[in-house]
Amino acid sequence: MTNKYQNLKLNKTERYGRRWNLRLHGVPEDNPEDIRAKVINICCSLVPESQHKITDSIDNVYRKGRIQASSNCPRTTIIRFTNRSTGDLLWRAVEKSD
Structure with missing residues (x-):
């Protein structure tokens, strides 16, 4: 395999992996903080009927x-x-809330 082909394959794999992620901006930072609990509360407030799934x-x-x-x-x-x-x-819920 050529170096160019390997780079393309790596980029494709990384892009696929990022599809499993969401970015959240503007969440205030505390010290110490439980960021997981904060995110779960935010997500559950967007889709309250799916709290367990989230x-x-x-x-x-x-x-x-x-x-x-x-x-x-x-x-x-x-x-x-x-x-x-x-x-x-969650993405669909955010789009509807705008």
Whole structure:
């Protein structure tokens, strides 16, 4: 395989993996914080009839980047789901709420 082909294949694989994620902006940071609990509360408020499914489908939640002492802006939150259907459900709920 050529290097160019390997890079294309790697990019395709990474894009597919990111489809299981959602980004959440503007979630205030606390010290210490339970970001997973915050995200579950936000997601359940968007789709209250699917609280159990949402709680079970959130695999990993983390903040992106380092804390910037000079910035008051909270870091982006990344939510990784165990299945894409829950992420799609939340995405549709957000689109309808606008």
